[in-house]
Amino acid sequence: MKYETQKVALPYFYGALALFGVQLLVGLLAGIVYVMPNTLSELLPFNILRMIHTNALIVWLLMGFFGAAYYLIPEEAERELHSPKLAYIQFGLFMFGALAAVVGYVFRIHEGREFLEQPMWIKVAIVVVALMFLYNISLTVLKGRRTVITNILVMGLWGIAIFFLFSFYNPTNLSLDKMYWWYVVHLWVEGVWELVMASILAFLMIKMTGVDREIVEKWLYAIVGLALFSGLLGTGHHYYWIGTPGYWQWIGSLFSTLEVAPFFFMVVFAVQMVLKGGRNHPNKAALLWSVGCAVTAFLGAGVWGFLHTLSWVNYYTHGTQVTAAHGHLAFFGAYAMINLAIFSYAMPHLRGVAPYHQTLNKASFWLMTGGMTVMTFALTFAGVVQVHLQRVMGMDYMSVQEQIAPFYWVRLAAGAAVFIGAALYLYALLGPVPASKRTPAAGAMQPAE
Amino acid sequence: MTERFTKAAARNIFYGGSLFFFAAFVSLTALSHIYVVETGTDHKGITEGVARGKHVWEKHSCINCHSIMGEGAYFAPELGNVWIRYGGDKDPDGARVALKGWMQAQPSGIEGRRQMPQFNLNEQELNDLADFFEWTSRVNTQNWPPKVSG
Numbered sequence: 001m002k003y004e005t006q007k008v009a010l011p012y013f014y015g016a017l018a019l020f021g022v023q024l025l026v027g028l029l030a031g032i033v034y035v036m037p038n039t040l041s042e043l044l045p046f047n048i049l050r051m052i053h054t055n056a057l058i059v060w061l062l063m064g065f066f067g068a069a070y071y072l073i074p075e076e077a078e079r080e081l082h083s084p085k086l087a088y089i090q091f092g093l094f095m096f097g098a099l100a101a102v103v104g105y106v107f108r109i110h111e112g113r114e115f116l117e118q119p120m121w122i123k124v125a126i127v128v129v130a131l132m133f134l135y136n137i138s139l140t141v142l143k144g145r146r147t148v149i150t151n152i153l154v155m156g157l158w159g160i161a162i163f164f165l166f167s168f169y170n171p172t173n174l175s176l177d178k179m180y181w182w183y184v185v186h187l188w189v190e191g192v193w194e195l196v197m198a199s200i201l202a203f204l205m206i207k208m209t210g211v212d213r214e215i216v217e218k219w220l221y222a223i224v225g226l227a228l229f230s231g232l233l234g235t236g237h238h239y240y241w242i243g244t245p246g247y248w249q250w251i252g253s254l255f256s257t258l259e260v261a262p263f264f265f266m267v268v269f270a271v272q273m274v275l276k277g278g279r280n281h282p283n284k285a286a287l288l289w290s291v292g293c294a295v296t297a298f299l300g301a302g303v304w305g306f307l308h309t310l311s312w313v314n315y316y317t318h319g320t321q322v323t324a325a326h327g328h329l330a331f332f333g334a335y336a337m338i339n340l341a342i343f344s345y346a347m348p349h350l351r352g353v354a355p356y357h358q359t360l361n362k363a364s365f366w367l368m369t370g371g372m373t374v375m376t377f378a379l380t381f382a383g384v385v386q387v388h389l390q391r392v393m394g395m396d397y398m399s400v401q402e403q404i405a406p407f408y409w410v411r412l413a414a415g416a417a418v419f420i421g422a423a424l425y426l427y428a429l430l431g432p433v434p435a436s437k438r439t440p441a442a443g444a445m446q447p448a449e
Numbered sequence: 450m451t452e453r454f455t456k457a458a459a460r461n462i463f464y465g466g467s468l469f470f471f472a473a474f475v476s477l478t479a480l481s482h483i484y485v486v487e488t489g490t491d492h493k494g495i496t497e498g499v500a501r502g503k504h505v506w507e508k509h510s511c512i513n514c515h516s517i518m519g520e521g522a523y524f525a526p527e528l529g530n531v532w533i534r535y536g537g538d539k540d541p542d543g544a545r546v547a548l549k550g551w552m553q554a555q556p557s558g559i560e561g562r563r564q565m566p567q568f569n570l571n572e573q574e575l576n577d578l579a580d581f582f583e584w585t586s587r588v589n590t591q592n593w594p595p596k597v598s599g
Contacts, residue, residue, distance in 0.1 A: 034524075041556060041564035046524050047513030112507035114521055148460070172500040173492055174581075175485045175588055178520065179478065214456060221459035228467040232474040241593035242518045243489035244481045249591070251477070315593060319519030319527060394596035397526035398563070 001349040003074035005081035010350050011091045012067025013343050017426060019060035019098060020336075024419050026052045031412040035405065044106065051105050051117050057331065058115065059098045062160070064339035065196050066094075066133055069153060071346045072203045073137050077144025082136050090132040097125045113177075115185060116167045123167060130161040148217035149199045149206075152224055156195030163187045175243030186235045189335070190259060190301075194227040197297070197338045201266065204290045204345055209277025219269045223262050230258035237309045241318060249311035256309040263294075263302035263334075270294040282441045283348065285361035285428070289341035292369060296337055300329025304376065316391045321404070322383030329376040337369075343429060353433045354441040361428035367421030375414035382407035489589050502581025505574050514565070516599075518590055525563065527599030532579075532586035534597055541583070548582070549575045 001007070030049040033039050074081050081087060101122050104110065110117040118126065134157060141150045166183040202220040206213055236252025239245075270291045281287060304326040308317040317323065348355045382404040389395045389403060486492045506512070511528070512521035518529040537544030552575060556564040570578065 036561075037563040038560060042566070045514075045564070045566045047510045047522070047566075050513045050522050050524070051510060110510055112510035112512070114512045117510060117513075148456075172495055172503055173485065173490055174503060174517070174585055175490045176482065177503075178518065179481060179485065183478075218454070218456045218459050221456065221463045225459070225463035225466055228463075229470050232467075232470040233477075235474065236477075238520075239481065241590045242520070243485050243588040243590060245484045245489070246591055247477075248481070316595060318593065319516045319521070319523060321523060324523055390598050391595045394598050396598050400598075401563075 001352070003080050005084045005087075006071050006074050006346075007350060008081060008084050008087040008091075009067040009071035009346060011088070011095075012063050012070060013347070013350075014430075015091065015095050015098075016060045016064040016067060016339065017343070017430070019056045019063065020422065021426070022102065023053055023056035023060060024415075024422050026056065028412075028415050028419055031408070031415045034408040035412055048105055048108070051110060052102055054115055055101060055105070055117060056098075057336075059094075059101075061331075061335045061339060063094065063098075064343070065157070065160075065200075066090075068196075068200050068339070068342045068346075069133075069137055069157060071342070071350075072200070073140055073150055073153070074144075076147045076150045076203070077141050079140065079144040082139040082143070086132055086136050090129055090136070093125060093132075094129045097122050097129070113170065113181065116181070126164065127161070130164070134158060134161060147213075148220055149203050152195050152202075152220060153199040156192045156199065159192030159195065160188060163192065178242045179239065179244060182235055182238045186238055187232075189331075190231040190234060191228065193335060194231065194262060195224050197293075197334055198223045198227065198262075198266065200338050200342050201270065201290060201294065204286065204341060205270065205273040205277075207345065208279065208281040208283065208287050208290065209273045210279030210281075211273045211277045216273065219265075219273075223265050223269060226258075226265060227262040230255050230261060234259045237311075237314065240311050240314055253310045253312075257306060259309075260298075260302040260306050263298040266294040267298045283345055283355040283358070285355065285358045285365070286341055286345035288362055288365050289337055289344050292365060293333065293337035293341050296329065296333030296369060296372070298333070300326065300331070300333035300372075300376065304329055304380075307380075316387050317383065320383045320386045320390070321379045321407075322387065325376045325379035325383055328379065329372055332368075332372045340365075340425065347429050348437075348440070351433065352440055354437040354439065356433045356437040357428040357431060360424055364421045364425035364428055367424065368418050369421075371414045371417030371421060375411050375418070378407045378410035378414060382411075491584065491587055494584060494587075496580060496584075498577045498580035499584040501574075502577035502579070502584075505570065505578045506581055509566075509568050517585065518588070519593065525565065527594060528582065529585055529588070529590065530594060530597065530599055532582045534599065537583060537586065544583075545576070545579045548579050552578075 026049055030046065030053055033046055033049065070081065070087055101118050104119060105117065109119060111119055137157070138154060141154055163184050166180050169180050171177050198220055202216050205211060206216050233251055234256035236248040237256040239248035240252060274287065274291060308314050308322050308326065344361055385404050386400050389400045390397060514522050514525040515528045516523060517527070519527065532538070532544060535544035535547050552568070552570060555567050558564070
């Protein structure tokens with residue numbers, strides 16, 4: 001850690017990990033409800049569980065992005081953060097809003113639109129928090145050294161705030177509602193979030209592989225260019241069946257097929273950098289998460305996305321367990337793993353020690369990633385059977401669900417593995433540092449350029 | 450990457466291309482907005498009941514179990530075409546009565562079956578919800594879903 005104010009990242013990482021725990025706990029519960037439907041059905045019905053599961057996910061990822069930005073921007077800009085105090089206040093406000101939202105959901109206080117369930121005052125608070133954050137990092141970047149990484153990162157983070165504003169627009173026409181709802185949801189996860197992800201990945205590659213910054217930055221521009229060229233019009237794959245024009249079927253099919261490209265090149269990029277880089281960085285766990293992130297994002301977002309994105313395929317798969325399979329692996333691979341990667345990289349620096357609990361951390365990687373993979377296969381098989389029975393044969397929904405019940409047991413078991421993996425990860429990151437690792441490793445302290 | 454593909458070139462392609470595709474996307478959604486209002490949906494047919502019904506739908510976050518036009522959770526049946534499934538296109542009154550009856554009979558309490566909560570909707574809310582489903586069933590969804598089962 002080169003700059004004192006990078007420490008601001010710590011509460012963000014802790015907050016993100018706490019909400020990650022909430023997400024998994026509630027996810028596990030929802031997985032149990034799938035196989036034992038009477039569980040808590042009156043106290044905490046499924047819609048509330050899912051609301052908490054998805055909201056906790058989104059908020060912990062955002063909190064991780066904020067923390068990652070606070071960690072890497074001083075190092076990139078080569079100056080202290082503009083206002084650490086503002087960053088702490090921002091954290092307090094954001095964490096309070098997140099917890100208030102979760103507690104509110106339990107008492108059925110919500111606005112009820114998928115993923116945008118936050119009550120109005122929390123939505124406003126999110127905008128305030130975002131403005132505090134953007135002010136703080138933008139000033140830091142403007143006053144300091146500008147790098148491609150900070151440019152792309154800041155651009156992505158501004159995009160997150162700007163597109164969130166569409167959450168305030170809720171027209172009574174359901175089709176219009178859906179059309180602009182995707183301005184938040186799609187342009188986040190298949191647009192500006194990719195900018196954030198790719199810039200964090202590029203930062204990690206520079207630090208851990210020692211490859212020349214020029215090369216990494218060229219790659220970064222190419223990757224985020226592909227992401228936006230494909231992802232913007234790729235929104236069309238959500239406009240097939242919601243009352244929007246038919247031309248989206250070919251635009252959406254074409255451009256969302258191209259959405260595989262940025263994820264493919266992220267894999268090529270990460271693998272090449274690791275092979276080319278002469279550096280033997282001691283934090284092997286962080287390196288594993290970084291490369292694993294690129295690979296799993298390619299599978300979850302790229303391959304599993306392509307699987308059902310062509311309009312003539314999507315006509316049958318839209319809104320089935322195939323969608324759920326894709327959603328789970330894409331979010332985990334692209335956004336959960338990039339966070340877990342930067343946490344693994346930054347924590348030893350923030351705690352002023354050498355990389356610690358490496359074996360445990362790597363074990364947690366395999367358990368979580370393996371669990372998510374099995375879960376994805378289970379849901380994919382469930383989805384394929386569902387498509388055939390419901391969309392081809394015309395069997396009614398609930399009868400089909402009985403047919404695919406065994407897959408939900410597999411999913412639950414896979415979810416339990418992910419949960420155990422996450423517990424290992426938490427200990428590997430937050431647990432006491434062994435005596436032999438209490439002094440920082442010499443190599444790890446010198447940032448590569 | 451080759452030397453000819455410089456960082457400056459990569460940067461220019463990124464900013465120029467992104468701007469172009471963003472403009473293309475915004476233009477196409479503007480056209481789609483007009484299409485939705487004029488052709489894709491019965492925009493003039495959004496009565497107060499339909500608008501209130503959409504609010505009932507949101508107030509109880511139905512979308513976090515069900516899906517509507519394929520979007521939502523996948524824990525309970527698709528409702529974009531529930532009006533058709535209940536025969537509302539042929540016998541609107543019958544569908545309305547059946548829908549209300551269903552809502553009022555929840556939860557079933559059957560062991561091993563997914564439970565829908567009792568939302569205690571009053572008569573007007575039930576009618577509004579039915580209006581909303583009726584309106585939604587008339588959206589031009591390009592013939593989706595393939596089967597009436599949703």
